[in-house]
Amino acid sequence: MKVKFLLKDSEIPKTWYNIMADMPNRPAAVLHPGTGKPVSPDDLAPLFPMPLIEQEVSSQREIPIPEAVRDIYTLWRPSPMFRALRLEEALGTKSKIYYKYEGVSPSGSHKPNTSIPQAYYNKMSGRKRIATETGAGQWGCAMALAGSFFGLEVKVYMVKVSYNQKPYRRMLMETWGAKVVPSPSRDTNSGRAILAADPDTPGSLGIAISEAVEDAATREDTSYALGSVLNHVCLHQTVIGLEAKEQMKLAGDYPDVVIGCCGGGSNLSGIGFPFLRDKIAGSKNPRIVAVEPSSCPTLTKGIYAYDFGDTAKLTPLMKMYTLGHDFVPDGIHAGGLRYHGDSPLISQLRHEGLLEAQAYGQIAVFESAMIFTRAEGILPAPESSHAIHSAILEAKRADEEGKQKTILFNLSGHGFFDLSAYDDYLNGRLKDLDYPKEKVAEALHRLPKVEG
Amino acid sequence: MKVKFLLKDSEIPKTWYNIMADMPNRPAAVLHPGTGKPVSPDDLAPLFPMPLIEQEVSSQREIPIPEAVRDIYTLWRPSPMFRALRLEEALGTKSKIYYKYEGVSPSGSHKPNTSIPQAYYNKMSGRKRIATETGAGQWGCAMALAGSFFGLEVKVYMVKVSYNQKPYRRMLMETWGAKVVPSPSRDTNSGRAILAADPDTPGSLGIAISEAVEDAATREDTSYALGSVLNHVCLHQTVIGLEAKEQMKLAGDYPDVVIGCCGGGSNLSGIGFPFLRDKIAGSKNPRIVAVEPSSCPTLTKGIYAYDFGDTAKLTPLMKMYTLGHDFVPDGIHAGGLRYHGDSPLISQLRHEGLLEAQAYGQIAVFESAMIFTRAEGILPAPESSHAIHSAILEAKRADEEGKQKTILFNLSGHGFFDLSAYDDYLNGRLKDLDYPKEKVAEALHRLPKVEG
Numbered sequence: 001m002k003v004k005f006l007l008k009d010s011e012i013p014k015t016w017y018n019i020m021a022d023m024p025n026r027p028a029a030v031l032h033p034g035t036g037k038p039v040s041p042d043d044l045a046p047l048f049p050m051p052l053i054e055q056e057v058s059s060q061r062e063i064p065i066p067e068a069v070r071d072i073y074t075l076w077r078p079s080p081m082f083r084a085l086r087l088e089e090a091l092g093t094k095s096k097i098y099y100k101y102e103g104v105s106p107s108g109s110h111k112p113n114t115s116i117p118q119a120y121y122n123k124m125s126g127r128k129r130i131a132t133e134t135g136a137g138q139w140g141c142a143m144a145l146a147g148s149f150f151g152l153e154v155k156v157y158m159v160k161v162s163y164n165q166k167p168y169r170r171m172l173m174e175t176w177g178a179k180v181v182p183s184p185s186r187d188t189n190s191g192r193a194i195l196a197a198d199p200d201t202p203g204s205l206g207i208a209i210s211e212a213v214e215d216a217a218t219r220e221d222t223s224y225a226l227g228s229v230l231n232h233v234c235l236h237q238t239v240i241g242l243e244a245k246e247q248m249k250l251a252g253d254y255p256d257v258v259i260g261c262c263g264g265g266s267n268l269s270g271i272g273f274p275f276l277r278d279k280i281a282g283s284k285n286p287r288i289v290a291v292e293p294s295s296c297p298t299l300t301k302g303i304y305a306y307d308f309g310d311t312a313k314l315t316p317l318m319k320m321y322t323l324g325h326d327f328v329p330d331g332i333h334a335g336g337l338r339y340h341g342d343s344p345l346i347s348q349l350r351h352e353g354l355l356e357a358q359a360y361g362q363i364a365v366f367e368s369a370m371i372f373t374r375a376e377g378i379l380p381a382p383e384s385s386h387a388i389h390s391a392i393l394e395a396k397r398a399d400e401e402g403k404q405k406t407i408l409f410n411l412s413g414h415g416f417f418d419l420s421a422y423d424d425y426l427n428g429r430l431k432d433l434d435y436p437k438e439k440v441a442e443a444l445h446r447l448p449k450v451e452g
Numbered sequence: 453m454k455v456k457f458l459l460k461d462s463e464i465p466k467t468w469y470n471i472m473a474d475m476p477n478r479p480a481a482v483l484h485p486g487t488g489k490p491v492s493p494d495d496l497a498p499l500f501p502m503p504l505i506e507q508e509v510s511s512q513r514e515i516p517i518p519e520a521v522r523d524i525y526t527l528w529r530p531s532p533m534f535r536a537l538r539l540e541e542a543l544g545t546k547s548k549i550y551y552k553y554e555g556v557s558p559s560g561s562h563k564p565n566t567s568i569p570q571a572y573y574n575k576m577s578g579r580k581r582i583a584t585e586t587g588a589g590q591w592g593c594a595m596a597l598a599g600s601f602f603g604l605e606v607k608v609y610m611v612k613v614s615y616n617q618k619p620y621r622r623m624l625m626e627t628w629g630a631k632v633v634p635s636p637s638r639d640t641n642s643g644r645a646i647l648a649a650d651p652d653t654p655g656s657l658g659i660a661i662s663e664a665v666e667d668a669a670t671r672e673d674t675s676y677a678l679g680s681v682l683n684h685v686c687l688h689q690t691v692i693g694l695e696a697k698e699q700m701k702l703a704g705d706y707p708d709v710v711i712g713c714c715g716g717g718s719n720l721s722g723i724g725f726p727f728l729r730d731k732i733a734g735s736k737n738p739r740i741v742a743v744e745p746s747s748c749p750t751l752t753k754g755i756y757a758y759d760f761g762d763t764a765k766l767t768p769l770m771k772m773y774t775l776g777h778d779f780v781p782d783g784i785h786a787g788g789l790r791y792h793g794d795s796p797l798i799s800q801l802r803h804e805g806l807l808e809a810q811a812y813g814q815i816a817v818f819e820s821a822m823i824f825t826r827a828e829g830i831l832p833a834p835e836s837s838h839a840i841h842s843a844i845l846e847a848k849r850a851d852e853e854g855k856q857k858t859i860l861f862n863l864s865g866h867g868f869f870d871l872s873a874y875d876d877y878l879n880g881r882l883k884d885l886d887y888p889k890e891k892v893a894e895a896l897h898r899l900p901k902v903e904g
Binding site for chain 1: 629822
């Protein structure tokens with residue numbers, strides 16, 4: 001039986017799919033952090049090149065992918081979609097499980113789908129330098145790779161605890177030519193202020209974002225770049241789902257449920273939005289499922305409200321599910337899912353009931369990751385393993401109900417840089433870290449006061 | 453311009469190519485370490501299942517690949533071949549550079565091309581358990597992966613210095629279910645003897661082979677498995693070159709030179725033998741180039757003679773280029789190329805002038821690896837980077853001579869587990885370690901006395 005579904009290079013999508021054209025309600029406005037009024041394109045111009053700002057607010061359904069971007073996509077796209085036959089056998093399920101594999105990119109995750117066009121538009125707009133932040137390092141690596149393709153200098157503010165504990169991703173960024181500093185750093189005002197207050201802080205994504213935004217805002221030649229959350233990032237990632245739809249056609253199938261892990265929302269948007277289009281149009285009715293860690297349960301336990309994207313309150317206010325902009329999540333192994341907020345698009349679609357959210361503890365997630373890797377051979381990233389876990393539960397539930405379902409999940413990256421986490425799991429050193437309910441109430445008090 | 457050349461799943465080769473059918477002279481006999489007489493299949497039966505022993509001595513040109521093996525190959529094969537256009541631009545060369553990329557396998561190198569059939573034949577022959585050794589860990593990972601696909605227990609004797617310095621590959625093997633011990637271990641007589649003499653020994657591949665061979669020889673349910681050197685290993689790897697020949701046809705091209713790094717010889721055989729067939733037949737005249745580190749220059753400075761494959765003299769005697777079976781190479785970063793001997797097939801073909809050999813220092817090799825990764829995006833393994841370096845020199849030489857050449861090299865694996873080596877390179881901590889000429893004369897005295 002066929003287990004691999006490949007497209008030709010000529011079938012790499014020629015346009016991205018912009019879900020803002022099809023959402024039942026217009027996306028909530030993004031507000032200026034000073035005035036509380038909707039931001040204008042000019043407000044964002046110090047941070048982003050104009051083509052990306054236009055994409056951020058566009059309501060055009062199909063947005064052309066530049067030829068130079070498709071050329072680089074060709075190095076690993078179209079990515080393969082697999083039928084997980086060996087996993088189905090290991091589970092003894094009657095359901096069909098498919099996965100789209102994004103770990104084939106040079107940096108090992110779906111992130112270059114957006115770092116490449118971001119670098120391209122910056123280059124075209126005359127910017128010479130990009131400042132960005134990274135937590136676990138997936139995004140920083142993707143941006144370093146993109147910078148090396150387009151000859152842009154890349155400065156990465158890497159959360160200090162990751163900088164110290166995960167030297168390999170730092171080294172990978174440097175190999176591609178990026179400059180990496182532990183955040184908080186002495187290179188920005190916000191970094192220096194935080195270090196003055198607490199020299200031993202482990203840092204957080206919120207702090208690193210503050211530093212990168214400040215760097216970009218204060219240097220003419222420099223843009224800021226973000227690897228998730230923003231609308232243009234979600235847009236670029238739709239190549240995943242657009243390809244997957246064609247691959248499902250090759251398989252003669254259509255998913256009952258489409259699953260992605262969700263931190264800031266980029267990989268879930270990528271796999272989910274093109275299928276969500278069918279749901280909104282009413283032509284199909286797939287369930288779209290966001291899976292997050294129970295230690296950072298933004299969509300499942302957070303509040304849908306305006307909040308900052310960073311700790312120093314430098315970013316615009318976005319309406320999103322949030323645990324509070326100063327929330328510092330526990331150090332779980334799925335570092336890419338440790339963000340206090342979420343994509344405003346994902347948040348609004350969740351709020352409107354168009355997608356579901358689930359949260360799981362990391363021990364159960366690693367258990368499923370082990371079943372997957374021993375059946376399918378591929379070692380998954382801990383982030384992606386949240387989607388695996390949900391897919392396995394989905395199949396088991398269908399068996400219990402005597403149903404056969406078609407399940408599609410996004411395997412957003414490989415786990416070669418996460419082996420110490422597997423080692424911890426195999427040696428019983430992993431802990432499940434829950435987010436206590438009382439924290440939600442606390443977070444509410446910390447939210448900015450705006451009309452939304 | 454097209455940069456990626458893909459085949460369909462249906463174009464995965466249906467047979468391996470056995471160069472023993474076409475060699476100008478019959479392969480030199482393998483000798484029994486006790487008697488000095490040619491070994492019989494029965495001598496090898498305690499170590500290997502019969503189908504692999506038959507492949508070891510077969511003179512059949514095309515050997516069918518079992519359907520179950522092709523099924524698993526499908527998870528990553530056919531592997532892509534790329535035209536390195538961006539590298540060509542970076543070099544400003546007029547030559548065309550192509551590379552076959554084997555880093556797409558689940559364990560990240562070409563090694564599963566043979567671990568999968570080895571596990572398959574062992575399973576079919578009723579063996580329950582495989583004992584093997586690993587140096588840097590590429591082979592151990594591939595065997596662990598194969599064991600997990602076929603439900604075989606895998607025991608890996610991992611060279612102690614690598615076990616301690618490269619925990620990630622050890623963890624990867626364990627994630628796929630293998631048992632890994634540092635070698636020398638207390639689990640074998642040879643391991644205990646070496647530990648008694650020198651408790652602090654860093655171990656070597658030769659010692660680890662002794663332990664794995666002893667383990668397999670003393671347990672009925674257990675086979676030994678080797679990831680390089682042997683004829684059946686070289687045979688299985690020919691899927692690389694067979695695919696590459698079809699991909700060169702798609703590119704409308706044929707290589708003037710085919711390059712592979714060479715430790716035990718498995719990846720060079722893989723890319724090279726199918727092209728060597730054309731050379732032997734006289735239909736084409738490609739140069740086949742083996743590239744080794746100057747610190748372990750078996751083909752360029754070793755002696756062509758009968759020697760043991762391991763330190764404890766447990767293996768049969770093979771006629772090969774060797775630096776002496778008790779040679780312990782310096783700890784360079786391309787751990788996969790640190791073997792005192794070489795494939796007898798590669799050795800004989802080299803001796804007969806059908807392939808060339810080159811040796812380079814690791815600093816020059818990393819320099820070329822950096823040029824490659826910043827141009828092409830893929831981070832290469834240090835082993836594979838030897839082939840990159842040779843390809844770059846080849847292109848530069850052609851430019852100097854005013855020629856345009858077509859160069860093909862095998863990118864045998866990615867470098868995600870080798871980032872500390874890149875870090876050492878970037879921070880000026882790498883050393884070039886030469887193999888002093890006087891050592892060759894010493895090695896001569898240590899060789900076993902046999903007629904060859």
